[in-house]
Amino acid sequence: MTDYFQNSEVVSLPDIIKVEFTKIDKNYFKVILINFFLIFIFLFVGLVLLDKFTFTEEITAYSIYIYASFTVFFGLIFLFLLFSFPKRMYVLRDKDISYKAGLFTKTITTVPFSRIQHVEIDEKPFSRIFNLASISVYTAGDSSDDLEIKGINKEKALQIKEFISTKIDE
Numbered sequence: 001m002t003d004y005f006q007n008s009e010v011v012s013l014p015d016i017i018k019v020e021f022t023k024i025d026k027n028y029f030k031v032i033l034i035n036f037f038l039i040f041i042f043l044f045v046g047l048v049l050l051d052k053f054t055f056t057e058e059i060t061a062y063s064i065y066i067y068a069s070f071t072v073f074f075g076l077i078f079l080f081l082l083f084s085f086p087k088r089m090y091v092l093r094d095k096d097i098s099y100k101a102g103l104f105t106k107t108i109t110t111v112p113f114s115r116i117q118h119v120e121i122d123e124k125p126f127s128r129i130f131n132l133a134s135i136s137v138y139t140a141g142d143s144s145d146d147l148e149i150k151g152i153n154k155e156k157a158l159q160i161k162e163f164i165s166t167k168i169d170e
Helices: 027-053 063-087 125-129 155-169
Strands: 089-092 097-102 107-111 116-122 134-140 147-153
Touching: 027 063, 027 125, 027 134, 027 147, 063 097, 089 155, 097 147, 116 155, 125 134, 134 155, 147 155
Parallel strands: none
Antiparallel strands: 089 097, 097 107, 116 134, 134 147
């Protein structure tokens, strides 16, 4: 009975912060802006229609404040998108893929290849214009993606998918 259970203490931990991450393609910010302004215009037109046809005279007296609040709100969202975009990065390593993002709440998600069930590439209409794609990584036990990286050059996304596919087949 010389074989016994051992559970050694981990002395040094890998430091993912020191890994050099790759930034998301700059053209993806254009896609974000297109989507942002389409939503802004749609909601602004809705607000104008409400103002003209639904608001009472008491509310119409405060229209300037409503429009100003609406514009400031969307301005803050725009600033958030502007400053948070450079924080979106990914890294592909020998045994895993990681994605980090966040301006106020920073997150790093790492999925080891040994847990990956399949990988998907998706091209949305505006992303397709800029030759961009998103890559989604799925692990067992959940129907949603565990890791999604949006705004990667389509050719690079295909290479990453192929790399991960060969790794999970090993």
